[in-house]
Amino acid sequence: MAEASSKLIKGATGDWEVVIGMEIHAQVASEAKLFSGSSTKFGGEANAHVSFVDAAMPGMLPVINEECVRQAIRTGLGLKAKINNRSLFDRKNYFYPDLPQGYQISQYKDPIVGEGEVVLYMLDGEEVRIGVERLHLEQDAGKSMHDQHPTMSFVDLNRSGVALMEIVSKPDIRSSEEAKAYMTKMRTIVRYLGTSDGNMEEGSMRADVNVSVRRPGDPLGTRCELKNMNSIRFIGQAIEYEARRQIGILEDGGSIDQETRLYDPKKGETRSMRSKEEAHDYRYFPDPDLLPLEFDDAYVEELRKDLPELPDDKRDRFISDLGLKPYDASVLVASKRLAAFFEKVATGRDAQLAANWVINEWLGRINKESLDIDQSPVSADQLGAIIDLIKAGDISGKIAKDLFEIVWTEGGDPAKIVEEKGMKQVTDTGAIEAIIDEIIAKNPDQVEKVKEKPSLIGWFVGQVMKASQGKANPQAVNQILKDKLGL
Amino acid sequence: MSIDKDTVKRVARLARLSVTEEEAESLKGELNSILNWVEMLNEVDVDGVAPMTSVVTQEMKKRDDVVTDGNYANLVVSNAPASEENYFMVPKVIE
Numbered sequence: 001m002a003e004a005s006s007k008l009i010k011g012a013t014g015d016w017e018v019v020i021g022m023e024i025h026a027q028v029a030s031e032a033k034l035f036s037g038s039s040t041k042f043g044g045e046a047n048a049h050v051s052f053v054d055a056a057m058p059g060m061l062p063v064i065n066e067e068c069v070r071q072a073i074r075t076g077l078g079l080k081a082k083i084n085n086r087s088l089f090d091r092k093n094y095f096y097p098d099l100p101q102g103y104q105i106s107q108y109k110d111p112i113v114g115e116g117e118v119v120l121y122m123l124d125g126e127e128v129r130i131g132v133e134r135l136h137l138e139q140d141a142g143k144s145m146h147d148q149h150p151t152m153s154f155v156d157l158n159r160s161g162v163a164l165m166e167i168v169s170k171p172d173i174r175s176s177e178e179a180k181a182y183m184t185k186m187r188t189i190v191r192y193l194g195t196s197d198g199n200m201e202e203g204s205m206r207a208d209v210n211v212s213v214r215r216p217g218d219p220l221g222t223r224c225e226l227k228n229m230n231s232i233r234f235i236g237q238a239i240e241y242e243a244r245r246q247i248g249i250l251e252d253g254g255s256i257d258q259e260t261r262l263y264d265p266k267k268g269e270t271r272s273m274r275s276k277e278e279a280h281d282y283r284y285f286p287d288p289d290l291l292p293l294e295f296d297d298a299y300v301e302e303l304r305k306d307l308p309e310l311p312d313d314k315r316d317r318f319i320s321d322l323g324l325k326p327y328d329a330s331v332l333v334a335s336k337r338l339a340a341f342f343e344k345v346a347t348g349r350d351a352q353l354a355a356n357w358v359i360n361e362w363l364g365r366i367n368k369e370s371l372d373i374d375q376s377p378v379s380a381d382q383l384g385a386i387i388d389l390i391k392a393g394d395i396s397g398k399i400a401k402d403l404f405e406i407v408w409t410e411g412g413d414p415a416k417i418v419e420e421k422g423m424k425q426v427t428d429t430g431a432i433e434a435i436i437d438e439i440i441a442k443n444p445d446q447v448e449k450v451k452e453k454p455s456l457i458g459w460f461v462g463q464v465m466k467a468s469q470g471k472a473n474p475q476a477v478n479q480i481l482k483d484k485l486g487l
Numbered sequence: 488m489s490i491d492k493d494t495v496k497r498v499a500r501l502a503r504l505s506v507t508e509e510e511a512e513s514l515k516g517e518l519n520s521i522l523n524w525v526e527m528l529n530e531v532d533v534d535g536v537a538p539m540t541s542v543v544t545q546e547m548k549k550r551d552d553v554v555t556d557g558n559y560a561n562l563v564v565s566n567a568p569a570s571e572e573n574y575f576m577v578p579k580v581i582e
Contacts, residue, residue, distance in 0.1 A: 030552050031552050031553060031554050032550070032552050032553060032554050032555070032556075036556055037550065037553065037554060037555035037556035037557070038554065038556045038557035039554045039557055045560060045573065046560060046572060046573045046574045047560035047563045047564060047573045047574070047575075048557060048558055048560050048573075049557050049558075050557055050560065050563045051556035051557050052556075052563070053556070055563045063548055063549070063550050064547060064548075064549050064550065065549070065550050065551075065552050066549040066550065066551065066552065067551075067552030068552075069549070093501070095503055096580070097575070097577040097580055144577075144580060145574075146579060146580070146581045148574075149571075149576065149579075151578070151579055152569065152576040152577065152578065152579055153576070153577050153578070153579050153580050153581065154571070154574035154575070154576060155574060155575040155576075155577055156574055156575075157563070157575075281497075281501055283501065286538075286540075290547065291540055291541055291545070291546070291547040292540050292547065293547055294546065294547065
């Protein structure tokens, strides 16, 4: 297979391998914050969702929200990761106006979740395994706005103290495509689990991407960190740019400075954020306000019991039980609601035919019109009814597409529409023969030609379909034509 | 363990404390005597002893996931040197 070499980037002086590791921040789905009782709701008036704990008023003490703990464990189970029955919270110290405590409560040496693994099913059929290093709980910071006043920044602490899961991958990612697939997969997993809404536009999921390049087989190169990426497409673009930038420097005999960079989607390039570099000294120490977080195995098992079917398990089931092609199964499990829609259509029907219709016609149309799955004008039952009509031989695949169009735009019961609009396929060989006889009689020249050149039968099929308004059964037409023309 | 004047100045900068050369010199002496004193703890053999996290054996208290606090932005910003429409206002910080 050419897959290993196809991931390499060609430079002026030979091939390069890009090495990527990602830190994903996902907001935990919870009503209240990680250590206080104020709301996690997005938006809201400035500082409305802020308690004295979040504003770090003197004497305020953090008390952990147990649901956030459960969500972190569930996510860890979904990543097939080791769950640590004892973990610690540490203070990560730095100064910034949107961090009123002067430190972020995070987990440093003893995170709640240890090593796990994510499997990526790439478009070319390759399976890529990406190691997860750890997952830990931490607080989000507030938000600064710099464009409201000439000399002052405005600070809103509504985000301050909201629970985040930081999920750190091993440096196992080898291309921008894999990085995109990893981010997509992670979002699918947390959405299946309901542990984060994975909404990147609202910032509830974002990633820091570490990129370095090396000659294949060499030790790791110096990395640059691309901060705060909140779009899967931009992650791909930023990695492509950054890898080529680093290769350019190295091929010119330079060296890479380890630094934090920002991606500018308008210019399509990354630029250095030098000012943050000077003091990466967080002086972590255990938070004296918080006891160790401990739970027993029974607590974890209880959560494991209630986990929903995960995307990989669903994919395996679609392949082994329903006989779907692996690629189609991967497409269908990408979203829980899409998979549920498909299963409803497929129940009691030819699953592969159902998959073809759901993916090619229905999902294609949903994406084309930028609709949400729930906004589909065609229900699973209606799509199922169309498939039933094909299976019963009542309509051809081509007519079915017309029927789908009618149901999409006008609604209605597919079977009734077929009756009312006379869309039923003509399988009555007598009727088809009559049409064919007429066409043969009218076109003696073509009849002569087709005897020399049998491929001309296509012209006859076309005429028959036209005369029958597409309703003649194509197999029957072909057979009768061959008999009558002596082919 | 002993620290030099540069370390004193670096720690001060990380804590956003402004110290003069003379203060750094005298703080170096003070900090070193504190560190030397604490160093006595190293004489205790703690092999196989887990770090103590609390003087009483108790479990971490946990909250239910219920919104019980907030919606008093005016109070949150009431001590701020400057605020507008319940935002904190701080000297402009931008990359």
